[in-house]
Amino acid sequence: MTDLNLLYEAVVAGKLEIAVETTNSALAEGIGPQTLINEYLIKGMEEIGQRFEDGKVFVPNLLMSARAMKGSLDILKPLLKDSTNTVLGKIVIGTVKGDLHDIGKNLVASLLEGCGFEVINLGVDVTSEKFVNAIKENNADIICMSALLTTTMTYMKEVIAAIDAAGLRDKVKIMIGGAPVTDSYATKLGGCSYSDNANAAVQTAKRLMAAN
Amino acid sequence: MKHLQLLFSDLSINRDDIYLNLGYGGTSPDAEITQMVENAIAKASEISHPSAAYIFCEGAMISKSYLTLNEVQMKIGIIIGRNLDNSSQFALFVATAGIDYDEYLHDLKHSDDIMTQFLADAIGSEIAEATVRYVTRKIADEVQKDGLFITNSYSPGYCSWHVREQKQLFSMFPDSPCGIVLNDSCLMHPVKSVSGLVGITLSNEFRAYSCDICTLKTCYKRKEKVT
Numbered sequence: 001m002t003d004l005n006l007l008y009e010a011v012v013a014g015k016l017e018i019a020v021e022t023t024n025s026a027l028a029e030g031i032g033p034q035t036l037i038n039e040y041l042i043k044g045m046e047e048i049g050q051r052f053e054d055g056k057v058f059v060p061n062l063l064m065s066a067r068a069m070k071g072s073l074d075i076l077k078p079l080l081k082d083s084t085n086t087v088l089g090k091i092v093i094g095t096v097k098g099d100l101h102d103i104g105k106n107l108v109a110s111l112l113e114g115c116g117f118e119v120i121n122l123g124v125d126v127t128s129e130k131f132v133n134a135i136k137e138n139n140a141d142i143i144c145m146s147a148l149l150t151t152t153m154t155y156m157k158e159v160i161a162a163i164d165a166a167g168l169r170d171k172v173k174i175m176i177g178g179a180p181v182t183d184s185y186a187t188k189l190g191g192c193s194y195s196d197n198a199n200a201a202v203q204t205a206k207r208l209m210a211a212n
Numbered sequence: 213m214k215h216l217q218l219l220f221s222d223l224s225i226n227r228d229d230i231y232l233n234l235g236y237g238g239t240s241p242d243a244e245i246t247q248m249v250e251n252a253i254a255k256a257s258e259i260s261h262p263s264a265a266y267i268f269c270e271g272a273m274i275s276k277s278y279l280t281l282n283e284v285q286m287k288i289g290i291i292i293g294r295n296l297d298n299s300s301q302f303a304l305f306v307a308t309a310g311i312d313y314d315e316y317l318h319d320l321k322h323s324d325d326i327m328t329q330f331l332a333d334a335i336g337s338e339i340a341e342a343t344v345r346y347v348t349r350k351i352a353d354e355v356q357k358d359g360l361f362i363t364n365s366y367s368p369g370y371c372s373w374h375v376r377e378q379k380q381l382f383s384m385f386p387d388s389p390c391g392i393v394l395n396d397s398c399l400m401h402p403v404k405s406v407s408g409l410v411g412i413t414l415s416n417e418f419r420a421y422s423c424d425i426c427t428l429k430t431c432y433k434r435k436e437k438v439t
Contacts, residue, residue: 059235060245064325098397102321103333110326149369151376152396 002026002039007072011044012051014064016071023072033076037116041069045115052199059107062199066114073116075106087118089209092143093124095178096155102150104178107198108144115202128155128162135163135172141212142205148176153185160189173208177201215236216264216347220257223342225335233334239245260339262309264347265389266303268412273297281409286380288305289372292401295363299411303351303362304381306389306407307343309336336404351410361416367408368398381407 002025009017024192026036038209048065051057093109095102095155102124120138122130135143145162147153156176163169174192176185193208230249231240241249258425271294279288279304284408287298297303319326320329344365352362369375382389392405400407 002370056243059237060241060330065332067325067327085302098399100395100397100399100401100403103330106321106326106329147399149375149399152399 002029002031004031004036007036007040008044008047011041011065011068011072011127012047014048014061014068016064016068019068019072020075023075026048027075027123031112033079034133035147036072037076042116043074047071049115049199050203053102059198062111062164063107066111069114070110087117087204088181089141090118090138090139090140090211091142091144091205092122092131093146093191094126094134095124095128095148096152096159097125099147099149099152100124100147101178105144105196108146108177108195109201109211110202111198112144112205115206117205131159132162132166135168136166141196142173142175142208144175144177144201144205145175147181150180153178156181156192157189160192173212175201175204175208176190213265213267213389215390217349218262218264218346220260220339221419222263223262223277223339225253225338226344228332229341230338233337234330248327249331249335252328252335255337256313256332256335259316260313260336262308262339262343262346263310263390264305264343264350265385265387266305266347266351268301269384270300272300284380284383286383287376288366288377289374291371291372292318292366292373295366295413298413298415299363299413301355301360302408302409303348303412304384304407305344305347305351305353305365306349306382306385306392306405307379308390308392308400308402309339309343309393309404311402312403313339317403336352340406344408348410355412359414361413363411365408365410365412367406378407383411391416392423411426 007019007022007026010022019164023036029096031120045065048057048062057156069201077131091112093105095105109119109121121135122134131143136162145156145159160174164170175195176192177195181194183194194203269282271279275292275295277287278419279286279293279296288380317332317336320332348362348365355362366373368378373413375398378394382394392400394400394416
């Protein structure tokens, strides 16, 4: 009989192969995918997230855990009758127009995905029009914008104006991040949530979804 | 303009700086991640073709914040200005990990492996920084023959020197030095590139960066000590 704690431990330790093997073994024994997700995968990610907040582990550990969780989720999701049960929310993410930096944005996207969000990653140099279209097409709950330069972070204001103009402001929450971005800048933009690291972004996204 | 085409082996890659780029402030990764970093460095050594270029020019601080170089005026700010006020000669430089490494980073984005992307990105930053260290050492060696010294290096985007001023700095180089081009947002391509300057002084006045009075908490110069 499969020791299901191995799944939890594989996520915490970031062991992709063990996570996949344990998931397959558990399924073969008739354990439901929702149980594996709720009782082991999510709890594993919560634990590694807490360790990160406590300064006990670092970004690479978070990424390894997210990768292990995603490996397991990729097996489990197709088995769920209603996949919406596993999705915490839909998030459109991108680096704003003029900026080509994306590793931080990709870290956030990867962690969000690993933690159960559906993520539509628009890449870099994303125009306001592209953001708005993606929100509409995907019925997104949250939009995340990233910028690494003081010369490009100002474009976030244009995206927000375009969201307002499209009448989407009440339907989508806005998150921002990136090296030059600050909490006070988020306040200045109005109605935005700022996160200064990938794990905090996940926590913010969860909080915003809970407030919906 | 003097151009330096370097070998990866010319560079002194600093592991502690890579760990800092990966988010390890004050500690080192575990054995598994350390090995992944080493593998990524080995891969980078095959792909990266670092290069640098530099020029010398006359100049002077004309106020606490403004520097004029060959009639080009730059607002470098008070923090940098106070460290350059004894210089009347300057060396401007660009340094890059190279277009091949940029393409490698770009290709990695199509994979699903965020860990490899993250490591390669951090190592690319260190390659560019190591290239800066190489070129500034080269400049220091060159001016030392005349009994002169160099200051710290400073780059647009740091120490309150606005990144948009990078256009002024690039205007003093021939087009696309080392293949580096600026976009409208003053972002360099290849992304893993650095531009900057050093002052040249009569006495050795190498001073610590003024991180205590700077507000840019995410600055790469704000090194937390690795214990």
